[in-house]
Amino acid sequence: MRASGRALLLAFATSLIGTMAFRLSAPAIAYYVSGALGGSLAELGLLTTAFFLIRAVFAILMGRLADKGVRLGLAASSCFLAHAGVVMLYPLASSWVGVLALRVLQGALNGLELVEAMFFLSMGLALAIAVSVAGASRALSSGSTAQLSR
Numbered sequence: 001m002r003a004s005g006r007a008l009l010l011a012f013a014t015s016l017i018g019t020m021a022f023r024l025s026a027p028a029i030a031y032y033v034s035g036a037l038g039g040s041l042a043e044l045g046l047l048t049t050a051f052f053l054i055r056a057v058f059a060i061l062m063g064r065l066a067d068k069g070v071r072l073g074l075a076a077s078s079c080f081l082a083h084a085g086v087v088m089l090y091p092l093a094s095s096w097v098g099v100l101a102l103r104v105l106q107g108a109l110n111g112l113e114l115v116e117a118m119f120f121l122s123m124g125l126a127l128a129i130a131v132s133v134a135g136a137s138r139a140l141s142s143g144s145t146a147q148l149s150r
Contacts, residue, residue, distance in 0.1 A: 025087050029099065032090060039096040047100055051107040058111025066115060079113035 026048075033039035033047065086106050093099045 025090075029090060029103070033096050033099050037094075037096050037099070039099075043096045047096070047103045050100060051103045051110075054104050054107030055111040055114070058108045059115050060111075062112045062115040079109045079116075083109045083113070 029047070030044050033044055034041075083106060086102055086109065089102055090099065093102060
């Protein structure tokens with residue numbers, strides 16, 4: 001497998017694992033806040049709102065940096081690693097406010113990693129399209145139109 005193929009596969013796997021980590025931790029966090037900490041439904045809603053609001057802000061900031069050409073190749077993997085560390089801190093939170101601080105931190109990390117992971121995936125897709133178009137162009141120019149018409 002070529003280096004570009006490995007990079008695309010790694011970006012896809014990283015994005016998938018990161019999404020799974022977020023999706024799997026959300027119900028556990030809600031259960032922890034409502035059960036162990038006695039949080040209300042309003043507090044659970046605030047946790048979700050804070051996560052997505054901060055994620056949007058940081059995704060916009062990261063997108064602006066990417067548009068300016070700032071190379072942030074290790075940002076996504078570093079954020080995924082930090083994200084895993086934040087998940088391990090939830091049992092130490094003794095109130096829903098502590099969980100709120102961790103959710104805000106998770107939202108910031110997720111916003112940063114999301115843009116970088118999507119950038120890598122889109123670059124891999126663009127590369128795959130370019131390679132397939134080049135292959136079809138070579139086939140047409142080499143006189144193998146008879147096989148293409150079948």
